[in-house]
Amino acid sequence: MANTAERTTTGARARLRPGVVTGADYLALLDACREGGYALPAVNVVGTSGANAVLEAAARNRSDVVVQLSNGGARFFAGEGIADAMEARVLGAVSAALHVHTVAAAYGVCVVLHTDHADRPLLPWVEGLLDRGEEHARLTGRPLFSSHMLDLSAEPLEANIAECARVLRRMAPLGMGLEIELGVTGGEEDGVGHAVEDAADNARLYTQPEDVLRAWEALSPVGHVTVAASFGNVHGVYAPGNVRLRPEILRASQQAVAARAGGGGGPRPLSLVFHGGSGSEKGKIREAVSHGVWKMNIDTDTQFAFAEAVGRYVRENEAAFRHQLDPATGRPTKKAYDPRRWLRAGEEGIAARLDEAFADLGAAGRSLAA
Numbered sequence: 001m002a003n004t005a006e007r008t009t010t011g012a013r014a015r016l017r018p019g020v021v022t023g024a025d026y027l028a029l030l031d032a033c034r035e036g037g038y039a040l041p042a043v044n045v046v047g048t049s050g051a052n053a054v055l056e057a058a059a060r061n062r063s064d065v066v067v068q069l070s071n072g073g074a075r076f077f078a079g080e081g082i083a084d085a086m087e088a089r090v091l092g093a094v095s096a097a098l099h100v101h102t103v104a105a106a107y108g109v110c111v112v113l114h115t116d117h118a119d120r121p122l123l124p125w126v127e128g129l130l131d132r133g134e135e136h137a138r139l140t141g142r143p144l145f146s147s148h149m150l151d152l153s154a155e156p157l158e159a160n161i162a163e164c165a166r167v168l169r170r171m172a173p174l175g176m177g178l179e180i181e182l183g184v185t186g187g188e189e190d191g192v193g194h195a196v197e198d199a200a201d202n203a204r205l206y207t208q209p210e211d212v213l214r215a216w217e218a219l220s221p222v223g224h225v226t227v228a229a230s231f232g233n234v235h236g237v238y239a240p241g242n243v244r245l246r247p248e249i250l251r252a253s254q255q256a257v258a259a260r261a262g263g264g265g266g267p268r269p270l271s272l273v274f275h276g277g278s279g280s281e282k283g284k285i286r287e288a289v290s291h292g293v294w295k296m297n298i299d300t301d302t303q304f305a306f307a308e309a310v311g312r313y314v315r316e317n318e319a320a321f322r323h324q325l326d327p328a329t330g331r332p333t334k335k336a337y338d339p340r341r342w343l344r345a346g347e348e349g350i351a352a353r354l355d356e357a358f359a360d361l362g363a364a365g366r367s368l369a370a
């Protein structure tokens with residue numbers, strides 16, 4: 001991979017320049033997570049306010065973090081007023097990436113910039129971002145994003161792998177990694193995914209280790225892949241009892257690949273990703289991380305944290321959301337309805353939920369940023 005930033009070593013731990021990481025620095029960060037037995041929260045954002053809240057939470061927890069955009073989040077980032085949805089998805093993700101590139105280093109942590117699920121109809125989104133990423137690399141020496149995800153898990157394994165290989169051939173020279181999905185994560189996110197109550201599909205909620213091995217053998221010679229393996233995880237938060245997480249499936253996948261790799265890469269050679277982390281049992285999260293998960297996606301819980309905090313603020317300042325002059329006192333309510341006040345309440349809600357995530361994942365205090 002290209003674009004190695006200058007690195008120094010303090011003890012055994014690599015120190016990286018703060019800001020967006022790509023190429024060798026991205027790989028050093030993944031290695032540090034797996035070797036150190038911790039994982040980073042990957043948080044979906046839909047605007048600068050959410051992105052800033054994620055960076056603020058990472059900074060105060062002295063942790064590195066993943067900022068990511070779903071296709072719908074990217075579209076929203078560009079604005080609902082753009083008629084061409086695919087154009088908006090590309091422009092919104094570019095806009096989000098440029099914002100994070102601009103401010104991330106000032107927070108003093110390392111940031112992985114990533115895009116979430118893209119199924120076949122969303123390939124033009126990823127390819128549009130690669131067009132922009134190549135242009136950005138020509139101008140700055142680094143890509144726009146650290147990684148993208150392709151989710152072709154609804155297709156036969158060989159078709160999934162072949163398409164991932166094609167796109168990865170384009171990404172690897174830019175110093176980018178690819179996240180793939182094997183098996184299906186239950187639930188759906190922005191229209192990509194499967195209904196969790198579809199009982200006939202339940203076996204597919206658990207990835208087969210031989211499929212992981214097949215994908216690893218085909219793709220790792222092309223470039224760096226991380227695998228979203230399914231171990232019963234679902235998108236969204238459901239009543240207890242509906243989700244049965246089996247992190248031992250991740251261990252079996254590591255063992256299959258480690259045996260084939262013959263010791264190169266250690267006992268956990270695979271980079272694994274945990275989708276649908278919201279609402280998961282803490283013990284299962286720790287177990288998944290111990291099997292080489294370096295990234296856990298959180299969307300539903302941070303959406304709720306934002307909404308809950310804004311809702312509380314609105315209830316506590318109700319007059320300001322109805323009147324410019326408080327009917328009880330006659331005083332202007334401007335200070336309370338200023339968007340900076342209630343958006344800030346939402347940001348604080350996101351950051352507080354992430355304090356919990358950094359602790360759950362063992363990431364607090366582990367930033368590699370120099």
Ligand SMILES: [Zn+2]
Pocket residue numbers: 117185189235275276297
């Ligand atoms: Zn997901």
